[in-house]
Every structure is written in structure tokens, then in C-alpha cells.
Amino acid sequence: MSIWFTEKQTQSFGITGKINQILENEKTEYQQLDMLETEQFGNMLLLDNMVMTTEKDEFVYHEMIAHVPLFTHPSPKKVLIVGGGDGGTVREVLKHSSVEKVTQVEIDNKVVEYSKKHLPHISSSFGDSRTELIIGDGFDHIIKSNNKYDVILVDSTEPVGPAAGLFTKGFYAGIAKALKEDGIFVAQTDNPWFKAELIRNAIRDTKEIFPIARLYTCNIPTYPSGMWTFTIGSKKYDPLDVDPNRISDINGQYYTPELHQASFVLPKFVQNLCK
Structure with a gap:
């Protein structure tokens, strides 16, 4: 059976x-x-x-949420990850030699525990000396932070349950306050086939708070529709201005210098969500 x-x-x-x-x-x-x-x-x-x-396709999501903003920022030293208890985003962030400290705030310790047990390749960097793991509410952590981080990555679940508050304009405003004057944030913002309104709201709110706001995509076969989006908000640096020659080899399987630029080329129906 x-x-x-x-x-x-x-x-x-x-x-x-x-x-x-x-x-x-x-x-x-x-x-x-x-x-x-x-x-x-x-x-x-x-x-x-x-x-x-999943073990097989996790590299797509984790490489794209981490490397696009970290190569956009010229010298990211302090990085905050909200959510992401499986540890994959931490692993990718630590590939950047400029990073001095990664603070990860995950609300559910069981996600960390079972990821260490069953997803060891993904969670392999929790023991790194540059990693600080906080079991707590990411929303609260953001609100209590001020001018602290170079890059903030919102590696959340869907906007239900404990993650519902992570898709609000108030949260994005809190992120702007927690970032330094040239800071960058990225949030996963679901897919355009089933969650068009979520994307429309996220990019609109980001545009109202950050001088630079853009949407980029990747392909993840086990996520709804296979097409996934990330919203990036930046106070100073435009991801489209990144010199491909400045992007070093991160020993990845998806992200490349060419893909950095190409991921911002959107199909017309997705472009329409950003207007």
C-alpha cells in the first residue's frame, strides 16, 4: 500500500x-x-x-533569498534572519566573508530541533561561531532593534498562524528602522499564480517605505506553482546596478552572476502586480 x-x-x-x-x-x-x-x-x-x-530542491530558495541582497550590499557585516528554522539561509549567508555575525530569530524551537536531526546538510551552520540563534518572536525582535543590521532576511512561512504579522506594512516599517542607513531587506512573498494580491500588497508597501523596491523570482518545484517571488527593499543600493564581476563564486547550484540580473526580468502578468 x-x-x-x-x-x-x-x-x-x-x-x-x-x-x-x-x-x-x-x-x-x-x-x-x-x-x-x-x-x-x-x-x-x-x-x-x-x-x-526538501533535501533535493532547498538550495534554490536559500541561495536566492540570501545572495541577491548580500551581493547587492557592498559590505554586509551584521545580518538578521527572521524565521528560517531549518538553517539553510544561515548556511548561505555565512558564505560571505564580510559577514561578522548572523542573528536568527525563530519562534518554534521544534523546527530547529527536527531540522538538525533530519536535515543535517541544511542545518549545518547552526554551530558556526558567527551564528546567534534566538528562539523568540521575530516581529518583537524587529520592533526592539534600531539602526542595527546591514541586511534583514524574512524567511517566513505563509501568512497564517505565527507568520501572519510578517506580511504587514507595520512590519516592513519596523524593518526599515532596524536597518542601518544603507540597509537592505528581502522577504519571501509567495507565488503570483495563487497569491497575486499578497505580492501586490507587499511591493506596494515596500515602495512606500524604501527608496528602491523590486521583485525577483526563481523556480522551486515543490512550492505552489513552482514560480516563487521575493520582494527586496533597499535604502541605497539597487540590485540591478550590481557589477557581475563583483559576484564571487559561492559554490552554489542555482545562483550565478548572470542569474542575479535575470531574476528581475518579470513576465508581463507579474510586472502588472508591481504597478
């Missing part, structure tokens, strides 16, 4: 994968957490029945 998991991406559409075994199944203080061993994508982390990451 085969076991299959379906993430219902809308009420009438989903993506399905064959499961070899269920590794973890727990209702944490904040959300439903499942760790599955899938036949196609290796170990897979689910939160509230939504795919967060």
Missing part, C-alpha cells in the same frame, strides 16, 4: 508526492510540524501541511 501526501495549494488544486515514511508528526506550541521521507525529493519539512523545504 502506497502513502501519498497532498499539499492543497488552493481549495481546488494541490501537489502530491509519494511518502516512504513519516519521520516526525507533532503539534508544537505554534503549528503542526511533520517531517516526511519522500521518494522524489528526500526528507521534506511541512508546517501546517505546507511544504517548507
